[in-house]
């Protein structure tokens with residue numbers, strides 16, 4: 001109960017819980033939250049039995065399309081999504097990794113066309129459990145999680 | 155048959171066999187001007203005289219007219235025109251585009267903005283599918299079959315795109331492989347995993363003398379100086395991976411040596427006159443193979459065999 005109080009509740013909207021703390025800013029970037037005009041509260045470095053340190057994001061009056069929210073599965077697959085109506089959790093969602101990723105991620109191959117000209121990146125995802133690898137549609141090279149760089153949404 | 159040839163993966167086993175069969179038809183009768191009145195664009199964003207001449211000979215033999223450029227110095231591209239704009243313009247002028255470009259993935263991108271078929275004549279270190287098809291044609295022609303052959307790939311197996319593509323294309327035909335390379339240029343794990351998943355046998359060795367006597371094909375590649383951080387190591391490796399006539403004295407009578415050319419000293423001059431040397435004919439086969447690829451992509455099928 002005490003943990004719940006650390007970040008103030010929202011009446012309606014979306015709560016993203018169990019985000020690894022070190023991925024919080026990437027999640028914000030991928031969802032483009034810096035451009036949102038709604039009320040958003042963040043919790044950072046909260047204690048978590050599961051993750052050690054976790055982060056939480058509460059976004060008032062905002063609901064995401066599955067395709068949009070699933071993009072964070074790339075960097076924070078264990079994130080839990082709670083849909084809030086009138087202070088109650090009305091729906092819990094788990095993330096599923098999309099089969100293709102358009103934009104968002106940079107190809108790690110410095111000689112890839114996408115790193116030199118105005119070409120939007122496109123990857124197919126390869127589940128190499130527990131990891132996710134991205135296969136570039138253009139240069140055919142693999143970008144793995146350790147080399148995953150997010151193209152800033154801001 | 156796909157609209158473009160960007161990567162060897164774009165062709166199915168059946169596409170490959172039909173293209174090779176058509177190449178044979180062109181070799182038997184090279185003067186079949188099916189492309190009279192057509193314009194082929196040959197656009198080379200980096201120079202590659204050998205590849206360009208082979209393609210342009212192929213297009214000429216088919217009776218097409220050729221437009222294009224052989225490097226970017228004198229064009230608007232050097233002033234910063236985007237690849238997209240160049241391709242949009244050139245695809246309005248021509249019936250088919252042959253493109254070489256230093257950036258990886260550039261050919262795939264070009265095929266997505268072009269209104270006419272695109273053939274990838276090399277996109278950086280990524281793909282060079284017409285080289286793979288001409289290698290297959292050379293193997294088929296010299297062995298009379300593609301099935302069940304033993305292939306020894308020698309040299310730079312880490313960065314050499316031609317060996318990766320050929321290995322994958324040959325995987326349709328129950329081969330077995332020997333990979334001969336120095337430690338720093340070994341076949342990458344992802345390709346070995348690919349063979350394991352397909353149940354294709356292979357062995358690895360550092361010793362060039364090991365996999366010669368039972369090979370049907372020895373596929374030599376260039377060991378490039380720029381791949382080495384240590385120049386002394388390069389000198390050592392360069393001299394070890396040099397094939398000479400005495401080394402192949404006990405090989406199979408049908409064995410042929412292939413090399414994508416240009417060679418430095420991977421094959422000693424004394425091999426050139428042996429019945430096993432095939433690298434010069436291999437280059438000539440490139441013209442017939444490219445005639446077949448161009449014709450296939452332009453959906454021309456009724457040739458004299």
Ligand SMILES: [Zn+2]
Nearest residue numbers: 107112136139
């Ligand atoms: Zn790429």
